[in-house]
Amino acid sequence: MEYIQKCFYSSTNWNQYNSYSTFLETSKQILDFPVPSGFNLNVSAKNAEYSYSSVSLSQFGELAGSFSYLYSSIDLAPSYSDSKSASLQSIIEGYRLLSPPKNPTYDKRPALLYGKMYLPSQFLEGMLVKRLSENSQLLVKFINTPKLNKLSNTTTIMNLSYQRQSAKSAQEFVFSTNEALFGLRYIYNLGAPTSSMDSSLFSVGCELWCATQSLAPGMSTGIRYSTHLTSSGKPLTMTLVMNPLLGSIESTYAIKTNILSTFVSKYSFNIYSYESDLSLGCHLWRLNASSKPAPDYNFNKLEEIEQKRLVENFKHIKPSKLMLDNNSTTQFVNRHETSDFKSSLKCSTSLSKKQVSLLWEGKFKDWLLSTGVKMDYKDQGLRNVGYGLDLQYSS
Amino acid sequence: MSFQINWEAIEKQSFSSYTRELLNEALNSGKRPNILSSDIKIMDLNFGHISPDFEILEIGDLGPDRFRGIFKFKYDGDASVTVNTKVSASPLRIYNDNIYDDLVDKNKGYKRDCQQLAEFVKPQFNGSDSDFDIPLNLTLGKFKLSSIIIIVFNKTKGLTLVFKNDPLESIEVSSTFDRIKPIAKFLQKTIETQISELFKEFLPSYLYKFSLKYTTQSLLQFHQDLLNEEQDIEEKRVLLKDLDPEFPLRISPGSLMRLTRLASSRQTLALGGALSCDRMNDDVVTKSFANAILASSDNLSWNRIHLRNSDVQIGSMGNKLEIIKDLQARSFFKNAHDGVKPKRRVVKLKKQRVSGDTSSFAETSVESPPLSASSPPSTGSTLVEEETETPPERPLFPQPNYLSSLQFKLAKKTEPGPPTAFKVPEKPTHHIDKLEHLKIQSRRLKLDKLLAAHQPSSPFYDSPPPYYL
Numbered sequence: 001m002e003y004i005q006k007c008f009y010s011s012t013n014w015n016q017y018n019s020y021s022t023f024l025e026t027s028k029q030i031l032d033f034p035v036p037s038g039f040n041l042n043v044s045a046k047n048a049e050y051s052y053s054s055v056s057l058s059q060f061g062e063l064a065g066s067f068s069y070l071y072s073s074i075d076l077a078p079s080y081s082d083s084k085s086a087s088l089q090s091i092i093e094g095y096r097l098l099s100p101p102k103n104p105t106y107d108k109r110p111a112l113l114y115g116k117m118y119l120p121s122q123f124l125e126g127m128l129v130k131r132l133s134e135n136s137q138l139l140v141k142f143i144n145t146p147k148l149n150k151l152s153n154t155t156t157i158m159n160l161s162y163q164r165q166s167a168k169s170a171q172e173f174v175f176s177t178n179e180a181l182f183g184l185r186y187i188y189n190l191g192a193p194t195s196s197m198d199s200s201l202f203s204v205g206c207e208l209w210c211a212t213q214s215l216a217p218g219m220s221t222g223i224r225y226s227t228h229l230t231s232s233g234k235p236l237t238m239t240l241v242m243n244p245l246l247g248s249i250e251s252t253y254a255i256k257t258n259i260l261s262t263f264v265s266k267y268s269f270n271i272y273s274y275e276s277d278l279s280l281g282c283h284l285w286r287l288n289a290s291s292k293p294a295p296d297y298n299f300n301k302l303e304e305i306e307q308k309r310l311v312e313n314f315k316h317i318k319p320s321k322l323m324l325d326n327n328s329t330t331q332f333v334n335r336h337e338t339s340d341f342k343s344s345l346k347c348s349t350s351l352s353k354k355q356v357s358l359l360w361e362g363k364f365k366d367w368l369l370s371t372g373v374k375m376d377y378k379d380q381g382l383r384n385v386g387y388g389l390d391l392q393y394s395s
Numbered sequence: 396m397s398f399q400i401n402w403e404a405i406e407k408q409s410f411s412s413y414t415r416e417l418l419n420e421a422l423n424s425g426k427r428p429n430i431l432s433s434d435i436k437i438m439d440l441n442f443g444h445i446s447p448d449f450e451i452l453e454i455g456d457l458g459p460d461r462f463r464g465i466f467k468f469k470y471d472g473d474a475s476v477t478v479n480t481k482v483s484a485s486p487l488r489i490y491n492d493n494i495y496d497d498l499v500d501k502n503k504g505y506k507r508d509c510q511q512l513a514e515f516v517k518p519q520f521n522g523s524d525s526d527f528d529i530p531l532n533l534t535l536g537k538f539k540l541s542s543i544i545i546i547v548f549n550k551t552k553g554l555t556l557v558f559k560n561d562p563l564e565s566i567e568v569s570s571t572f573d574r575i576k577p578i579a580k581f582l583q584k585t586i587e588t589q590i591s592e593l594f595k596e597f598l599p600s601y602l603y604k605f606s607l608k609y610t611t612q613s614l615l616q617f618h619q620d621l622l623n624e625e626q627d628i629e630e631k632r633v634l635l636k637d638l639d640p641e642f643p644l645r646i647s648p649g650s651l652m653r654l655t656r657l658a659s660s661r662q663t664l665a666l667g668g669a670l671s672c673d674r675m676n677d678d679v680v681t682k683s684f685a686n687a688i689l690a691s692s693d694n695l696s697w698n699r700i701h702l703r704n705s706d707v708q709i710g711s712m713g714n715k716l717e718i719i720k721d722l723q724a725r726s727f728f729k730n731a732h733d734g735v736k737p738k739r740r741v742v743k744l745k746k747q748r749v750s751g752d753t754s755s756f757a758e759t760s761v762e763s764p765p766l767s768a769s770s771p772p773s774t775g776s777t778l779v780e781e782e783t784e785t786p787p788e789r790p791l792f793p794q795p796n797y798l799s800s801l802q803f804k805l806a807k808k809t810e811p812g813p814p815t816a817f818k819v820p821e822k823p824t825h826h827i828d829k830l831e832h833l834k835i836q837s838r839r840l841k842l843d844k845l846l847a848a849h850q851p852s853s854p855f856y857d858s859p860p861p862y863y864l
Contacts, residue, residue, distance in 0.1 A: 021519045060507055121505035125515050143512045145502050153501035157516050174518055178494060209487055209523055216486030220522035246485055246527035
């Protein structure tokens, strides 16, 4: 579901990451990634040009399953690919390479419909994404549980969110029927719009929440700076999020040290209770044995003819062309996008929660495998909290 | 009738720490509510010096294992309890958790689906739902309780306690938030309702569970004690290890087979007993036992069985083994040499009053399995039968195998003659220890009955056999 939603956004030129809701995406993906529990099997297929379906089976104590259907009013073919041909970096969430925000342009008003039925519980979840105008869209999510017997009761929760974005800023208005929650998210990109060569981004954002039924307020503000190292093109992101109501400060620092590894650290501190926590995480990739990354050019190791050719080229170089083509940043991004990855390993730990999580994701034949384990080392000795295996196939 | 409750006694350290443990367990059992972010710890527990008043209104049922009564209960004392916990003050975190809990509450049994639904519908907060825990100390004191309680106790069903009305009259709550009036008021109100709930529902159910645990446990313990006691009485078992400490398993499979057979030959299919061998089942008078008594008596005439006190008083359990050995060796011999299946004797005792008879002995009919005539020495015929069939011309001591077959074996070894040439030992060495004394007495009575019952039928005897103990 998330993958298709991503495809939908990318093919409709909607920048999903130009929003305060995805402000901490990188650190969330590497520090708080979900670990599968039990055994899950998911087979999805593209039925027709505009519709997708998926069947899943899960075994965790009892056998359960679900059917889901997706309908998109536009063809997602350019960005959608099945599990055989899809590259791992397009499926696995990891370090979020932020592209400079642009004004969304799309002349059609596409819609995405999604529904999922859980069995045997007969729970229903659904989603609707509708582009309202060039720079705004509506996202509706709802869940419903039926009344099957005397013990169960129906629950219906609907979330409405209206999103608007431009290169400079993005707003989101949220309403949830659960406890009548109102929310506002706002992000402002300083200095935007920037030229495509400048890859750094400085954003300020905040969110405000109020559940009117229980009078539960909440708010947070944050700043984020994301850039690439000029020498090597390695991207890094720093965020600082404060919650003035509860006095908590969270700072994260994430750096992709090379194509194959990302490291994230998060430090949180509460100024009222002096409680602090340090979380560390890393994300490692493995390349397919057949395709090693192109080695860094080392001038002295080249053949004599090539050296001459390079020198010859160098003489005719135009500085502006160099900025565009030979930019270390774009090189890094391109290399990341074209590498043929085989598997990835995520690992994270937190000092106050005293938990270690491990997640391995990779491809086996045409299947997408992900398996993980969560361990607890609170009172002497490791204790298993959860583990599982996910199998996914799509065509 | 009155009860005496020593209120001072519960002030003891051991009891208070025990109660504290119990309360800790009780408070932290079940699912922790979302608003609490750590376990509840009892910091201080004080029972006070003023004891509660009990007034017996009615006692409905009273027995050694059951009790039912109605009491009036009143308490206005200085007991106090202080608990410590952490309260989560992050409203949006609670909001998130509540979505899931609400779903689970309404749809029990589909936890996993609920979790996925909750994940789907949660608004994604960024930092607004960060942890923020406030430590909370809460002291409850000045309890004022009064209620009518019904206590029903049954040894098997446990203890049931019911409050007729809401027992809580007033309570004083003081906490970290005393200075903040609205919170203090809120706490006071919440705790009052919670405590009355506790008295109404939680306490009875917990007491019930606890009493169940206690009664079943004590029963088990009781059994365990009994078993231990029995084991103490029994002799130490001889293990293979003790025979040959260096090679504990140096025993041939053949011997093992024979041993197993020995062991199994002791067992009968008698009803109403666990493992019934002659020692364990009092109701069975085995031939070997009778033989033992006969052999130990001075003269081996049928109508007189004399046992001296020394026969039963001196000696140890070890000698009883020989009796058992007798039986087993015989059954083994039977099978091995004569090809006759070892059969168990069935002795049916029918107690009937013989009308007109001066002796009030019960008449006894004796059944024996079909005898095989080809094997006179080993065919088992009951003692009694033997006696009734025996013509007076026969020797006083008839040869069949009620002689201990150990002797028979010995005889075979030493002098391979016909088995009829048994030698009766002058002084049998059956010593029975004191513990067995009573059993033997009862058995001998039975034996005598058996003998006596046949007395009138055989003209050979003219008087009931005199016996001495």
